[in-house]
Amino acid sequence: MSGILHSTTTRRQRVISRLIVAALAILLIAGICALIAWLLWPTPIRPPQKIPFGLAREAAAPTSGFGSLILNMQGQFYKALETSILALKENGTALWPLLDIGFAYGVFHAAGPGHGKGVISAYLVANERSLFKGLAVCLAAALLQAVVAVSLVSILAVMLRVTAATMNSLTNIIEIASFAIVTLLGLLMSWRKAGKLIAVVDVNRGIRPDPADLLCDHVHLPPPDEIDRIGKWRDLAGVVLAAGTRPCSGALIMLVFALSQGLFASGVLATLAMALGTAITTSIIAMLAVFAKNLALRLAGGRSSASAAIGIAVLELTAAAFVAVLGLSLMTGLWIEIGST
Amino acid sequence: MIRSPTRSPGLKAAALALFMAVIAVFGFSNAASAHPHVFVSAKASVVFNSDGEMTGVRHSWTFDKPYSAYIVQGLDTNNDGVLSEEELAPLARENTEGLAEFEYFTVLKINGKEQKFDTPREERMTFADGNVTLHFLLPLKKPVGAIRIVGLEIYDPTYFVAFNLVNTDDAITTAGGSRNCAITVTRAKQADISQQSLSEDFFETLTAKSDFGLQFANRAVVACP
Numbered sequence: 001m002s003g004i005l006h007s008t009t010t011r012r013q014r015v016i017s018r019l020i021v022a023a024l025a026i027l028l029i030a031g032i033c034a035l036i037a038w039l040l041w042p043t044p045i046r047p048p049q050k051i052p053f054g055l056a057r058e059a060a061a062p063t064s065g066f067g068s069l070i071l072n073m074q075g076q077f078y079k080a081l082e083t084s085i086l087a088l089k090e091n092g093t094a095l096w097p098l099l100d101i102g103f104a105y106g107v108f109h110a111a112g113p114g115h116g117k118g119v120i121s122a123y124l125v126a127n128e129r130s131l132f133k134g135l136a137v138c139l140a141a142a143l144l145q146a147v148v149a150v151s152l153v154s155i156l157a158v159m160l161r162v163t164a165a166t167m168n169s170l171t172n173i174i175e176i177a178s179f180a181i182v183t184l185l186g187l188l189m190s191w192r193k194a195g196k197l198i199a200v201v202d203v204n205r206g207i208r209p210d211p212a213d214l215l216c217d218h219v220h221l222p223p224p225d226e227i228d229r230i231g232k233w234r235d236l237a238g239v240v241l242a243a244g245t246r247p248c249s250g251a252l253i254m255l256v257f258a259l260s261q262g263l264f265a266s267g268v269l270a271t272l273a274m275a276l277g278t279a280i281t282t283s284i285i286a287m288l289a290v291f292a293k294n295l296a297l298r299l300a301g302g303r304s305s306a307s308a309a310i311g312i313a314v315l316e317l318t319a320a321a322f323v324a325v326l327g328l329s330l331m332t333g334l335w336i337e338i339g340s341t
Numbered sequence: 342m343i344r345s346p347t348r349s350p351g352l353k354a355a356a357l358a359l360f361m362a363v364i365a366v367f368g369f370s371n372a373a374s375a376h377p378h379v380f381v382s383a384k385a386s387v388v389f390n391s392d393g394e395m396t397g398v399r400h401s402w403t404f405d406k407p408y409s410a411y412i413v414q415g416l417d418t419n420n421d422g423v424l425s426e427e428e429l430a431p432l433a434r435e436n437t438e439g440l441a442e443f444e445y446f447t448v449l450k451i452n453g454k455e456q457k458f459d460t461p462r463e464e465r466m467t468f469a470d471g472n473v474t475l476h477f478l479l480p481l482k483k484p485v486g487a488i489r490i491v492g493l494e495i496y497d498p499t500y501f502v503a504f505n506l507v508n509t510d511d512a513i514t515t516a517g518g519s520r521n522c523a524i525t526v527t528r529a530k531q532a533d534i535s536q537q538s539l540s541e542d543f544f545e546t547l548t549a550k551s552d553f554g555l556q557f558a559n560r561a562v563v564a565c566p
Contacts, residue, residue, distance in 0.1 A: 073378070075503055078380075078407070079380070079405075082405065082406055082407050085407075086406070157414055161414070161415045162414070162415045163414060163415035163416060164411055164412045164413075164414055164415070165435075166415070167414070206392070244399050252411070253407050253408060253411045254407060256407075256411045256414055257406065257407035257410040258409075258413070259414075260410035260471075261410075303536075319441070341531065
Protein backbone atom coordinates (compact mmCIF):
# COMPACT_ATOMS: atom_id res chain seq x y z
CA MET A 1 0.00 0.00 0.00
CA SER A 2 2.63 2.46 1.04
CA GLY A 3 4.68 1.31 -1.90
CA ILE A 4 1.90 2.20 -4.31
CA LEU A 5 1.39 5.58 -2.67
CA HIS A 6 5.06 6.21 -2.86
CA SER A 7 5.24 5.33 -6.52
CA THR A 8 2.27 7.57 -7.45
CA THR A 9 3.94 10.50 -5.71
CA THR A 10 7.11 9.85 -7.63
CA ARG A 11 5.09 9.54 -10.78
CA ARG A 12 3.47 12.92 -10.21
CA GLN A 13 6.79 14.50 -9.36
CA ARG A 14 8.19 13.09 -12.54
CA VAL A 15 5.37 14.49 -14.63
CA ILE A 16 5.84 17.87 -13.01
CA SER A 17 9.58 17.92 -13.48
CA ARG A 18 9.10 16.82 -17.08
CA LEU A 19 6.65 19.67 -17.65
CA ILE A 20 9.05 22.11 -16.02
CA VAL A 21 11.98 20.95 -18.15
CA ALA A 22 9.86 21.19 -21.33
CA ALA A 23 8.55 24.64 -20.40
CA LEU A 24 12.02 25.92 -19.52
CA ALA A 25 13.36 24.65 -22.83
CA ILE A 26 10.58 26.40 -24.75
CA LEU A 27 11.09 29.66 -22.84
CA LEU A 28 14.82 29.50 -23.39
CA ILE A 29 14.48 28.90 -27.12
CA ALA A 30 11.87 31.63 -27.39
CA GLY A 31 14.34 33.97 -25.68
CA ILE A 32 17.21 32.96 -27.96
CA CYS A 33 15.06 33.31 -31.07
CA ALA A 34 13.84 36.71 -29.91
CA LEU A 35 17.45 37.72 -29.33
CA ILE A 36 18.52 36.53 -32.78
CA ALA A 37 15.57 38.31 -34.32
CA TRP A 38 16.51 41.44 -32.41
CA LEU A 39 20.13 41.18 -33.58
CA LEU A 40 19.05 40.70 -37.19
CA TRP A 41 16.28 43.28 -37.13
CA PRO A 42 17.03 45.79 -34.36
CA THR A 43 13.96 47.78 -35.22
CA PRO A 44 10.85 45.94 -34.17
CA ILE A 45 9.37 43.83 -36.93
CA ARG A 46 6.00 45.05 -37.98
CA PRO A 47 3.34 42.54 -37.15
CA PRO A 48 2.13 40.70 -40.24
CA GLN A 49 0.16 43.21 -42.24
CA LYS A 50 -3.16 42.99 -43.82
CA ILE A 51 -2.78 42.40 -47.48
CA PRO A 52 -4.33 44.78 -49.98
CA PHE A 53 -6.92 43.81 -52.57
CA GLY A 54 -8.30 40.99 -50.46
CA LEU A 55 -5.72 38.34 -51.15
CA ALA A 56 -5.14 35.35 -48.92
CA ARG A 57 -3.01 36.37 -46.01
CA GLU A 58 0.75 36.27 -46.24
CA ALA A 59 3.35 37.57 -43.87
CA ALA A 60 4.89 41.00 -44.34
CA ALA A 61 7.51 41.44 -47.00
CA PRO A 62 11.14 41.93 -46.07
CA THR A 63 12.52 45.37 -46.71
CA SER A 64 16.19 44.44 -46.79
CA GLY A 65 18.25 44.38 -49.96
CA PHE A 66 18.45 40.60 -50.20
CA GLY A 67 14.75 40.27 -49.53
CA SER A 68 14.03 42.68 -52.34
CA LEU A 69 16.15 40.61 -54.70
CA ILE A 70 14.19 37.47 -53.82
CA LEU A 71 10.93 39.33 -54.25
CA ASN A 72 12.06 40.62 -57.61
CA MET A 73 12.95 37.12 -58.80
CA GLN A 74 9.71 35.69 -57.50
CA GLY A 75 7.92 38.38 -59.43
CA GLN A 76 9.73 37.35 -62.59
CA PHE A 77 8.77 33.71 -62.09
CA TYR A 78 5.19 34.74 -61.55
CA LYS A 79 5.24 36.69 -64.79
CA ALA A 80 6.84 33.74 -66.59
CA LEU A 81 4.11 31.42 -65.34
CA GLU A 82 1.47 33.82 -66.59
CA THR A 83 3.16 34.06 -69.96
CA SER A 84 3.50 30.30 -70.34
CA ILE A 85 -0.15 29.68 -69.47
CA LEU A 86 -1.17 32.24 -72.10
CA ALA A 87 1.26 30.64 -74.56
CA LEU A 88 -0.26 27.24 -73.91
CA LYS A 89 -3.65 28.66 -74.72
CA GLU A 90 -2.32 29.95 -78.03
CA ASN A 91 -0.50 26.77 -78.83
CA GLY A 92 -1.83 23.58 -77.23
CA THR A 93 1.50 21.78 -77.44
CA ALA A 94 3.44 24.23 -75.28
CA LEU A 95 2.87 22.27 -72.07
CA TRP A 96 6.51 21.52 -71.48
CA PRO A 97 7.67 25.12 -70.95
CA LEU A 98 4.88 25.59 -68.42
CA LEU A 99 5.95 22.53 -66.42
CA ASP A 100 9.54 23.66 -66.69
CA ILE A 101 8.81 27.07 -65.24
CA GLY A 102 6.51 25.56 -62.61
CA PHE A 103 9.35 23.29 -61.51
CA ALA A 104 11.87 26.15 -61.41
CA TYR A 105 9.40 28.31 -59.50
CA GLY A 106 9.05 25.51 -56.95
CA VAL A 107 12.81 25.16 -56.50
CA PHE A 108 13.28 28.87 -56.10
CA HIS A 109 10.19 29.56 -54.06
CA ALA A 110 11.11 26.94 -51.48
CA ALA A 111 14.55 28.52 -51.11
CA GLY A 112 12.85 31.48 -49.54
CA PRO A 113 11.92 31.30 -45.89
CA GLY A 114 8.94 29.27 -44.75
CA HIS A 115 7.80 27.43 -41.68
CA GLY A 116 7.67 24.01 -43.37
CA LYS A 117 11.44 23.74 -43.69
CA GLY A 118 11.92 24.84 -40.08
CA VAL A 119 9.54 22.14 -38.87
CA ILE A 120 11.07 19.40 -41.00
CA SER A 121 14.68 20.18 -40.18
CA ALA A 122 14.04 20.58 -36.46
CA TYR A 123 12.15 17.30 -36.39
CA LEU A 124 14.99 15.56 -38.19
CA VAL A 125 17.52 16.97 -35.76
CA ALA A 126 15.42 15.84 -32.83
CA ASN A 127 14.47 12.36 -33.98
CA GLU A 128 15.85 11.08 -37.16
CA ARG A 129 19.14 9.95 -38.48
CA SER A 130 17.83 8.33 -41.60
CA LEU A 131 18.36 10.40 -44.71
CA PHE A 132 15.80 8.35 -46.61
CA LYS A 133 13.01 9.19 -44.20
CA GLY A 134 14.02 12.84 -44.23
CA LEU A 135 13.75 12.96 -48.01
CA ALA A 136 10.45 11.07 -47.94
CA VAL A 137 9.02 13.65 -45.53
CA CYS A 138 10.10 16.51 -47.80
CA LEU A 139 8.53 14.95 -50.88
CA ALA A 140 5.34 14.07 -49.02
CA ALA A 141 4.99 17.57 -47.54
CA ALA A 142 5.48 19.22 -50.94
CA LEU A 143 2.99 16.88 -52.60
CA LEU A 144 0.49 17.44 -49.80
CA GLN A 145 0.76 21.18 -50.37
CA ALA A 146 0.01 20.69 -54.06
CA VAL A 147 -2.87 18.30 -53.35
CA VAL A 148 -4.42 20.78 -50.89
CA ALA A 149 -4.19 23.59 -53.46
CA VAL A 150 -5.63 21.45 -56.27
CA SER A 151 -8.44 20.13 -54.05
CA LEU A 152 -9.34 23.61 -52.84
CA VAL A 153 -9.60 24.98 -56.36
CA SER A 154 -11.35 21.85 -57.70
CA ILE A 155 -14.05 21.92 -55.04
CA LEU A 156 -14.43 25.66 -54.50
CA ALA A 157 -13.83 27.11 -57.95
CA VAL A 158 -14.73 24.30 -60.34
CA MET A 159 -17.64 22.74 -58.48
CA LEU A 160 -19.05 25.43 -56.20
CA ARG A 161 -17.91 28.51 -58.13
CA VAL A 162 -17.32 30.50 -54.98
CA THR A 163 -15.87 34.01 -54.85
CA ALA A 164 -12.28 34.91 -54.02
CA ALA A 165 -13.44 36.12 -50.60
CA THR A 166 -14.84 32.67 -49.74
CA MET A 167 -11.72 30.96 -51.01
CA ASN A 168 -9.57 33.31 -48.93
CA SER A 169 -11.46 32.69 -45.72
CA LEU A 170 -11.20 28.93 -46.21
CA THR A 171 -7.49 29.27 -46.90
CA ASN A 172 -7.17 31.24 -43.68
CA ILE A 173 -8.93 28.51 -41.70
CA ILE A 174 -6.55 25.93 -43.18
CA GLU A 175 -3.66 28.20 -42.25
CA ILE A 176 -4.79 28.46 -38.63
CA ALA A 177 -5.20 24.69 -38.50
CA SER A 178 -1.72 24.12 -39.91
CA PHE A 179 -0.17 26.49 -37.34
CA ALA A 180 -2.05 24.64 -34.61
CA ILE A 181 -0.60 21.36 -35.89
CA VAL A 182 2.90 22.82 -35.76
CA THR A 183 2.34 23.97 -32.18
CA LEU A 184 0.92 20.61 -31.09
CA LEU A 185 3.75 18.74 -32.74
CA GLY A 186 6.27 21.00 -31.00
CA LEU A 187 4.66 20.60 -27.60
CA LEU A 188 4.45 16.82 -28.00
CA MET A 189 8.08 16.62 -29.11
CA SER A 190 9.18 18.84 -26.19
CA TRP A 191 7.29 16.66 -23.73
CA ARG A 192 8.96 13.52 -25.04
CA LYS A 193 12.41 14.99 -25.20
CA ALA A 194 12.09 16.45 -21.70
CA GLY A 195 11.31 12.93 -20.50
CA LYS A 196 14.29 11.59 -22.34
CA LEU A 197 16.61 14.23 -20.90
CA ILE A 198 15.44 13.51 -17.35
CA ALA A 199 15.89 9.77 -17.90
CA VAL A 200 19.37 10.25 -19.31
CA VAL A 201 20.36 12.42 -16.37
CA ASP A 202 18.94 9.80 -13.98
CA VAL A 203 20.90 7.04 -15.64
CA ASN A 204 23.94 9.19 -15.31
CA ARG A 205 23.32 9.57 -11.58
CA GLY A 206 22.81 5.84 -11.21
CA ILE A 207 19.03 6.03 -10.78
CA ARG A 208 16.99 3.49 -12.67
CA PRO A 209 14.85 5.56 -15.04
CA ASP A 210 11.09 5.41 -14.81
CA PRO A 211 9.88 3.30 -17.72
CA ALA A 212 7.11 5.87 -18.23
CA ASP A 213 9.67 8.44 -19.28
CA LEU A 214 11.03 6.03 -21.82
CA LEU A 215 7.71 5.01 -23.20
CA CYS A 216 7.71 7.47 -26.00
CA ASP A 217 11.35 7.51 -26.72
CA HIS A 218 14.36 5.29 -26.66
CA VAL A 219 17.20 6.20 -24.41
CA HIS A 220 19.76 3.48 -24.56
CA LEU A 221 17.70 0.36 -24.95
CA PRO A 222 16.33 -0.13 -28.42
CA PRO A 223 12.60 -0.59 -27.87
CA PRO A 224 10.77 -3.33 -29.74
CA ASP A 225 11.36 -2.56 -33.37
CA GLU A 226 7.80 -3.05 -34.46
CA ILE A 227 6.28 -0.49 -32.06
CA ASP A 228 9.05 1.94 -32.76
CA ARG A 229 8.48 1.73 -36.47
CA ILE A 230 4.73 2.34 -36.26
CA GLY A 231 5.31 5.26 -33.89
CA LYS A 232 7.90 6.73 -36.23
CA TRP A 233 5.65 6.62 -39.27
CA ARG A 234 2.82 8.18 -37.32
CA ASP A 235 5.20 10.93 -36.19
CA LEU A 236 6.41 11.46 -39.72
CA ALA A 237 2.81 11.81 -40.88
CA GLY A 238 2.38 14.53 -38.25
CA VAL A 239 5.44 16.36 -39.56
CA VAL A 240 4.14 16.13 -43.13
CA LEU A 241 0.81 17.61 -42.00
CA ALA A 242 2.51 20.39 -40.04
CA ALA A 243 4.79 21.31 -42.93
CA GLY A 244 2.52 20.83 -45.93
CA THR A 245 -1.07 21.61 -45.02
CA ARG A 246 -1.02 25.29 -45.87
CA PRO A 247 -1.36 25.86 -49.60
CA CYS A 248 0.76 28.46 -51.35
CA SER A 249 -1.35 31.40 -52.47
CA GLY A 250 0.69 31.64 -55.67
CA ALA A 251 -0.37 28.12 -56.61
CA LEU A 252 -4.01 28.98 -55.89
CA ILE A 253 -3.89 32.05 -58.12
CA MET A 254 -2.20 30.17 -60.96
CA LEU A 255 -4.70 27.30 -60.72
CA VAL A 256 -7.65 29.70 -60.87
CA PHE A 257 -6.00 31.52 -63.76
CA ALA A 258 -5.42 28.25 -65.65
CA LEU A 259 -9.05 27.37 -64.98
CA SER A 260 -10.21 30.72 -66.38
CA GLN A 261 -8.23 29.97 -69.54
CA GLY A 262 -9.82 26.53 -69.84
CA LEU A 263 -6.50 24.86 -68.95
CA PHE A 264 -7.22 23.46 -65.51
CA ALA A 265 -5.60 20.07 -66.17
CA SER A 266 -2.39 21.76 -67.29
CA GLY A 267 -2.56 23.96 -64.20
CA VAL A 268 -2.75 20.84 -62.03
CA LEU A 269 0.29 19.38 -63.78
CA ALA A 270 2.17 22.66 -63.32
CA THR A 271 1.28 22.61 -59.60
CA LEU A 272 2.69 19.10 -59.31
CA ALA A 273 5.85 20.21 -61.11
CA MET A 274 6.04 23.07 -58.61
CA ALA A 275 5.77 20.54 -55.75
CA LEU A 276 8.64 18.49 -57.18
CA GLY A 277 10.77 21.62 -57.34
CA THR A 278 9.85 22.52 -53.77
CA ALA A 279 10.74 18.99 -52.62
CA ILE A 280 14.21 19.31 -54.13
CA THR A 281 15.01 22.46 -52.20
CA THR A 282 13.55 21.24 -48.91
CA SER A 283 15.44 17.95 -49.36
CA ILE A 284 18.72 19.82 -49.50
CA ILE A 285 17.84 21.52 -46.24
CA ALA A 286 16.73 18.21 -44.73
CA MET A 287 20.05 16.67 -45.75
CA LEU A 288 21.81 19.49 -43.92
CA ALA A 289 19.71 18.79 -40.83
CA VAL A 290 20.44 15.06 -40.87
CA PHE A 291 24.10 15.80 -41.47
CA ALA A 292 24.16 18.26 -38.57
CA LYS A 293 22.58 15.67 -36.29
CA ASN A 294 25.04 12.98 -37.29
CA LEU A 295 27.88 15.43 -36.86
CA ALA A 296 26.68 16.25 -33.37
CA LEU A 297 26.40 12.54 -32.54
CA ARG A 298 29.88 11.96 -33.85
CA LEU A 299 31.31 14.89 -31.92
CA ALA A 300 29.63 13.53 -28.84
CA GLY A 301 31.44 10.27 -29.43
CA GLY A 302 28.50 7.94 -29.77
CA ARG A 303 26.34 7.08 -26.84
CA SER A 304 28.84 5.44 -24.56
CA SER A 305 29.78 8.50 -22.64
CA ALA A 306 27.18 9.71 -20.18
CA SER A 307 27.83 13.41 -20.62
CA ALA A 308 27.70 12.98 -24.38
CA ALA A 309 24.30 11.32 -24.05
CA ILE A 310 23.13 14.30 -22.01
CA GLY A 311 24.50 16.64 -24.67
CA ILE A 312 22.55 14.85 -27.37
CA ALA A 313 19.40 14.83 -25.24
CA VAL A 314 19.77 18.59 -24.75
CA LEU A 315 20.24 19.09 -28.48
CA GLU A 316 17.11 17.09 -29.23
CA LEU A 317 15.11 18.96 -26.62
CA THR A 318 16.34 22.21 -28.13
CA ALA A 319 15.12 21.19 -31.57
CA ALA A 320 11.79 20.04 -30.16
CA ALA A 321 11.32 23.29 -28.24
CA PHE A 322 12.15 25.19 -31.42
CA VAL A 323 9.20 23.59 -33.22
CA ALA A 324 6.95 24.60 -30.32
CA VAL A 325 8.27 28.18 -30.41
CA LEU A 326 7.84 28.32 -34.17
CA GLY A 327 4.23 27.14 -33.89
CA LEU A 328 3.50 29.54 -31.05
CA SER A 329 5.03 32.48 -32.90
CA LEU A 330 2.99 31.71 -36.01
CA MET A 331 -0.16 31.52 -33.90
CA THR A 332 0.72 34.76 -32.11
CA GLY A 333 1.31 36.47 -35.44
CA LEU A 334 -2.13 35.40 -36.58
CA TRP A 335 -3.64 36.46 -33.30
CA ILE A 336 -2.10 39.94 -33.48
CA GLU A 337 -3.30 40.24 -37.03
CA ILE A 338 -6.85 39.12 -36.34
CA GLY A 339 -6.92 41.36 -33.28
CA SER A 340 -5.87 44.35 -35.36
CA THR A 341 -8.60 43.97 -37.95
CA MET B 342 30.85 4.24 -35.94
CA ILE B 343 33.81 6.53 -36.05
CA ARG B 344 34.56 7.91 -32.65
CA SER B 345 35.99 11.30 -32.46
CA PRO B 346 39.03 11.37 -30.21
CA THR B 347 38.00 14.75 -28.90
CA ARG B 348 35.09 15.06 -26.58
CA SER B 349 35.66 18.64 -25.73
CA PRO B 350 32.65 20.57 -24.58
CA GLY B 351 33.82 23.36 -26.83
CA LEU B 352 33.25 21.31 -29.96
CA LYS B 353 29.86 20.24 -28.75
CA ALA B 354 28.96 23.81 -28.05
CA ALA B 355 30.13 24.75 -31.52
CA ALA B 356 27.99 22.07 -33.10
CA LEU B 357 25.04 23.24 -31.07
CA ALA B 358 25.62 26.84 -32.08
CA LEU B 359 25.87 25.85 -35.73
CA PHE B 360 22.64 23.96 -35.49
CA MET B 361 20.92 26.87 -33.75
CA ALA B 362 22.09 29.24 -36.44
CA VAL B 363 20.75 27.02 -39.21
CA ILE B 364 17.43 26.69 -37.46
CA ALA B 365 17.21 30.39 -36.76
CA VAL B 366 17.86 31.27 -40.38
CA PHE B 367 15.42 28.82 -41.85
CA GLY B 368 12.77 29.03 -39.23
CA PHE B 369 12.51 32.49 -37.93
CA SER B 370 12.94 34.36 -41.11
CA ASN B 371 9.57 32.89 -42.02
CA ALA B 372 8.14 36.20 -40.88
CA ALA B 373 9.59 37.51 -44.11
CA SER B 374 7.96 35.22 -46.62
CA ALA B 375 6.02 37.22 -49.13
CA HIS B 376 5.20 37.25 -52.77
CA PRO B 377 4.84 40.14 -55.11
CA HIS B 378 1.71 38.47 -56.29
CA VAL B 379 -0.08 41.49 -57.57
CA PHE B 380 1.14 43.50 -60.53
CA VAL B 381 -0.53 46.78 -61.31
CA SER B 382 -0.23 48.94 -64.41
CA ALA B 383 -1.10 52.38 -63.13
CA LYS B 384 -2.41 55.56 -64.65
CA ALA B 385 -3.17 58.68 -62.70
CA SER B 386 -4.68 62.04 -63.35
CA VAL B 387 -4.12 65.17 -61.29
CA VAL B 388 -7.53 66.78 -60.92
CA PHE B 389 -8.15 70.55 -60.73
CA ASN B 390 -11.39 72.41 -60.17
CA SER B 391 -12.54 75.41 -62.16
CA ASP B 392 -10.74 77.77 -59.75
CA GLY B 393 -7.46 76.14 -60.62
CA GLU B 394 -7.21 74.46 -57.23
CA MET B 395 -6.09 70.86 -57.04
CA THR B 396 -8.83 68.58 -55.66
CA GLY B 397 -7.39 65.10 -55.87
CA VAL B 398 -5.90 62.27 -57.87
CA ARG B 399 -7.88 60.02 -60.14
CA HIS B 400 -6.32 56.56 -60.14
CA SER B 401 -6.76 53.80 -62.68
CA TRP B 402 -5.06 50.53 -61.76
CA THR B 403 -5.07 47.56 -64.09
CA PHE B 404 -4.28 44.23 -62.42
CA ASP B 405 -2.37 41.34 -63.97
CA LYS B 406 -4.36 38.54 -65.59
CA PRO B 407 -3.79 35.74 -63.03
CA TYR B 408 -4.74 37.98 -60.14
CA SER B 409 -7.68 39.35 -62.11
CA ALA B 410 -8.92 35.82 -62.79
CA TYR B 411 -8.56 35.03 -59.10
CA ILE B 412 -10.55 37.97 -57.74
CA VAL B 413 -13.38 37.83 -60.25
CA GLN B 414 -14.07 34.11 -59.77
CA GLY B 415 -17.67 33.46 -58.85
CA LEU B 416 -18.70 37.07 -59.50
CA ASP B 417 -20.48 36.51 -62.81
CA THR B 418 -23.69 36.13 -60.84
CA ASN B 419 -26.07 36.09 -63.84
CA ASN B 420 -23.83 33.58 -65.66
CA ASP B 421 -23.87 35.48 -68.93
CA GLY B 422 -20.13 35.15 -69.34
CA VAL B 423 -19.67 38.90 -69.01
CA LEU B 424 -18.54 40.71 -65.88
CA SER B 425 -20.56 43.88 -65.68
CA GLU B 426 -19.71 46.93 -63.57
CA GLU B 427 -22.71 46.06 -61.38
CA GLU B 428 -21.35 42.59 -60.70
CA LEU B 429 -17.95 44.06 -59.87
CA ALA B 430 -19.27 46.95 -57.76
CA PRO B 431 -19.02 45.18 -54.37
CA LEU B 432 -15.43 44.18 -55.15
CA ALA B 433 -14.57 47.74 -56.16
CA ARG B 434 -15.98 49.08 -52.89
CA GLU B 435 -14.24 46.45 -50.79
CA ASN B 436 -10.86 47.06 -52.41
CA THR B 437 -10.94 50.85 -52.17
CA GLU B 438 -12.11 50.70 -48.55
CA GLY B 439 -9.10 48.54 -47.70
CA LEU B 440 -6.67 51.02 -49.24
CA ALA B 441 -6.69 53.53 -46.36
CA GLU B 442 -4.53 51.08 -44.42
CA PHE B 443 -1.86 51.38 -47.12
CA GLU B 444 -2.20 55.13 -47.46
CA TYR B 445 -3.56 54.48 -50.93
CA PHE B 446 -0.03 53.59 -52.13
CA THR B 447 0.10 57.26 -52.99
CA VAL B 448 2.45 59.97 -51.77
CA LEU B 449 1.44 63.42 -52.90
CA LYS B 450 3.38 66.62 -52.29
CA ILE B 451 2.16 70.03 -53.27
CA ASN B 452 4.86 72.70 -53.34
CA GLY B 453 6.96 70.28 -51.29
CA LYS B 454 4.35 69.68 -48.61
CA GLU B 455 2.91 66.21 -48.13
CA GLN B 456 -0.87 66.00 -48.41
CA LYS B 457 -3.53 63.97 -46.61
CA PHE B 458 -6.39 62.29 -48.40
CA ASP B 459 -10.09 61.99 -47.86
CA THR B 460 -12.05 58.76 -48.39
CA PRO B 461 -11.95 57.59 -52.02
CA ARG B 462 -14.98 58.25 -54.17
CA GLU B 463 -16.47 57.19 -57.50
CA GLU B 464 -14.88 53.75 -57.29
CA ARG B 465 -15.75 51.27 -60.02
CA MET B 466 -14.20 48.23 -61.63
CA THR B 467 -14.13 47.17 -65.23
CA PHE B 468 -13.10 43.89 -66.80
CA ALA B 469 -11.60 43.77 -70.27
CA ASP B 470 -9.33 41.33 -72.06
CA GLY B 471 -8.77 39.30 -68.91
CA ASN B 472 -7.71 42.28 -66.81
CA VAL B 473 -9.56 43.98 -64.01
CA THR B 474 -9.15 47.74 -63.73
CA LEU B 475 -9.98 49.64 -60.56
CA HIS B 476 -10.90 53.30 -61.03
CA PHE B 477 -11.32 55.72 -58.16
CA LEU B 478 -10.95 59.35 -57.20
CA LEU B 479 -8.68 60.04 -54.26
CA PRO B 480 -9.74 63.49 -53.00
CA LEU B 481 -7.58 65.86 -51.00
CA LYS B 482 -8.89 66.82 -47.58
CA LYS B 483 -9.70 70.18 -49.13
CA PRO B 484 -8.76 71.78 -52.45
CA VAL B 485 -5.32 73.39 -52.56
CA GLY B 486 -4.65 76.54 -54.56
CA ALA B 487 -1.47 78.34 -55.65
CA ILE B 488 -0.10 75.17 -57.18
CA ARG B 489 3.47 75.48 -58.42
CA ILE B 490 4.73 71.94 -58.31
CA VAL B 491 3.03 68.64 -57.59
CA GLY B 492 5.02 65.50 -56.80
CA LEU B 493 3.17 62.22 -57.11
CA GLU B 494 4.53 58.80 -56.20
CA ILE B 495 2.68 55.53 -56.58
CA TYR B 496 4.28 52.53 -54.92
CA ASP B 497 3.99 49.83 -52.28
CA PRO B 498 6.87 50.13 -49.79
CA THR B 499 6.66 46.38 -49.11
CA TYR B 500 6.55 45.51 -52.81
CA PHE B 501 3.68 43.13 -52.27
CA VAL B 502 2.00 45.01 -55.05
CA ALA B 503 4.33 45.84 -57.92
CA PHE B 504 3.18 49.13 -59.39
CA ASN B 505 4.31 50.24 -62.80
CA LEU B 506 3.18 53.32 -64.64
CA VAL B 507 1.92 52.37 -68.08
CA ASN B 508 4.42 52.99 -70.84
CA THR B 509 2.25 55.38 -72.77
CA ASP B 510 2.16 59.17 -72.74
CA ASP B 511 -1.11 59.24 -70.84
CA ALA B 512 0.38 57.59 -67.73
CA ILE B 513 0.09 60.85 -65.85
CA THR B 514 -2.30 63.52 -67.03
CA THR B 515 -4.07 66.57 -65.67
CA ALA B 516 -7.83 67.01 -65.69
CA GLY B 517 -10.09 70.00 -65.22
CA GLY B 518 -9.12 73.60 -64.71
CA SER B 519 -7.18 75.60 -67.20
CA ARG B 520 -3.68 75.17 -65.83
CA ASN B 521 -1.04 74.41 -68.37
CA CYS B 522 1.38 72.12 -66.59
CA ALA B 523 4.53 70.31 -67.65
CA ILE B 524 4.61 66.66 -66.62
CA THR B 525 7.79 64.68 -66.01
CA VAL B 526 7.45 60.95 -65.36
CA THR B 527 10.04 58.64 -63.82
CA ARG B 528 9.08 54.99 -63.97
CA ALA B 529 9.96 52.29 -61.49
CA LYS B 530 13.58 51.11 -61.60
CA GLN B 531 14.60 53.78 -64.07
CA ALA B 532 15.47 56.44 -61.57
CA ASP B 533 17.96 58.34 -63.67
CA ILE B 534 17.35 61.93 -62.83
CA SER B 535 20.95 63.11 -62.94
CA GLN B 536 20.67 64.61 -66.42
CA GLN B 537 17.98 67.07 -65.56
CA SER B 538 18.42 70.45 -64.05
CA LEU B 539 16.59 70.36 -60.81
CA SER B 540 15.13 72.90 -58.50
CA GLU B 541 15.12 72.56 -54.76
CA ASP B 542 11.41 71.87 -54.88
CA PHE B 543 12.09 68.92 -57.10
CA PHE B 544 14.43 67.31 -54.60
CA GLU B 545 11.99 68.10 -51.87
CA THR B 546 9.40 66.22 -53.86
CA LEU B 547 11.56 63.15 -54.29
CA THR B 548 12.65 62.52 -50.73
CA ALA B 549 9.38 61.20 -49.44
CA LYS B 550 10.41 58.20 -47.40
CA SER B 551 13.69 56.36 -47.31
CA ASP B 552 12.02 52.95 -47.65
CA PHE B 553 13.54 50.43 -49.98
CA GLY B 554 10.27 50.16 -51.87
CA LEU B 555 11.07 53.55 -53.27
CA GLN B 556 13.36 51.87 -55.76
CA PHE B 557 10.16 50.61 -57.24
CA ALA B 558 8.40 53.93 -56.93
CA ASN B 559 6.83 55.63 -59.87
CA ARG B 560 7.26 59.36 -59.70
CA ALA B 561 5.72 62.19 -61.54
CA VAL B 562 6.39 65.86 -61.22
CA VAL B 563 3.73 68.21 -62.45
CA ALA B 564 5.10 71.73 -62.73
CA CYS B 565 2.52 74.49 -63.24
CA PRO B 566 4.24 77.76 -63.98
